[in-house]
Amino acid sequence: MSVPCQQPAAPPAASVPPFTPAPATRRPAVDWRIRFAALSLIWGFSFLLIKVGTQGFAPFQVTLGRLLAGTAVLAVAMAMRRERLPRSARTWGHITVAAFFLNALPFSLFSYAELTIPSTLAGICNATSPLWGMALSVVALSEDRPTRRRVAGLGVGFLGVLTVLGAWQGFSGLDLPGTGMALLASFSYAVGWIYVRRTLAGTGSSTLTLTGSQLFIGTLQLAVVTPVFTSAPDTFPLLPTLSVLALGALGTGLAVLLQYGLVQEVGPTTGQMVTYFIPVIATAAGVALLGEQLTWNTPVGAVIVLAGAALTQSRPSATTAARTRTAGDRTKRLSRT
Numbered sequence: 001m002s003v004p005c006q007q008p009a010a011p012p013a014a015s016v017p018p019f020t021p022a023p024a025t026r027r028p029a030v031d032w033r034i035r036f037a038a039l040s041l042i043w044g045f046s047f048l049l050i051k052v053g054t055q056g057f058a059p060f061q062v063t064l065g066r067l068l069a070g071t072a073v074l075a076v077a078m079a080m081r082r083e084r085l086p087r088s089a090r091t092w093g094h095i096t097v098a099a100f101f102l103n104a105l106p107f108s109l110f111s112y113a114e115l116t117i118p119s120t121l122a123g124i125c126n127a128t129s130p131l132w133g134m135a136l137s138v139v140a141l142s143e144d145r146p147t148r149r150r151v152a153g154l155g156v157g158f159l160g161v162l163t164v165l166g167a168w169q170g171f172s173g174l175d176l177p178g179t180g181m182a183l184l185a186s187f188s189y190a191v192g193w194i195y196v197r198r199t200l201a202g203t204g205s206s207t208l209t210l211t212g213s214q215l216f217i218g219t220l221q222l223a224v225v226t227p228v229f230t231s232a233p234d235t236f237p238l239l240p241t242l243s244v245l246a247l248g249a250l251g252t253g254l255a256v257l258l259q260y261g262l263v264q265e266v267g268p269t270t271g272q273m274v275t276y277f278i279p280v281i282a283t284a285a286g287v288a289l290l291g292e293q294l295t296w297n298t299p300v301g302a303v304i305v306l307a308g309a310a311l312t313q314s315r316p317s318a319t320t321a322a323r324t325r326t327a328g329d330r331t332k333r334l335s336r337t
Helices: 032-053 059-080 089-113 119-126 129-140 148-165 176-199 207-229 238-266 268-276 278-290 297-312 318-336
Strands: none
Touching: 032 059, 032 089, 032 119, 032 238, 032 268, 032 278, 059 089, 059 207, 059 238, 089 119, 089 176, 089 207, 119 176, 119 278, 119 297, 129 148, 129 176, 129 297, 148 297, 207 238, 238 268, 268 278, 268 297, 278 297
């Protein structure tokens, strides 16, 4: 499981290191389409759960709770599969950085953002991660050169962001700090993925081990920060408490296992398609269950963002790639003569 796979899009509750797991040894009892739908629902409802959680707890407490619950689920899964923790201090150092950018920072930013912005907007901001990843890969990943289609997707995606934010109205009525934190959280995911691809590929550890270790370190990071900025809660209101537990156990624990199995069975390309359902479900949940208002530019902009994200994730066909390699070989031969 040390082979890097195609950069995944951004899940809100569990950022899995981009590695391709080994082929499954047996066929799962539940069809992959059902698991795909379950994963879409879990991650789509994560933004609603964050919103409800912040109604009873401070944002850092919501993040710490979800990381604790998620780590517990993965710890059980690792024990059942007899996974071994990484032994290299260097690997643990890279995991610490990854935990900050893929868990501690974005989880906290989304929690703070949803104090002032709707969960629907947070879900749509989350969908911009492939756009940030595309922009950063131009600089950070020399082997991931952009094509014209992917550059076009980047432009289309950010046009969608401006549509969602109502740029032509001067961002009137928009909570800029909250929206900025949600976009920064999405950007943090992209930074973390690129860092992981450059540092943790080839470690010999499984995706499950790396992710479980990453969540554990993220929990430690929040355990240090939370007491400094918040005081212990006096009460544990039922609905916010259940929301945080569900956010961690389902959205940060079970969802990782579902995605892990999907990538094993159907590959990373199909597995990452779940990203395009997340903002749709987040929007539907926010409007239907939280009564959030929805103006025309929000769904229209979301569609444009997803279209741009899809273009940035496209890869040339095998035929096109072969032609490109052939043309490059011819150029090299001519230059030698």
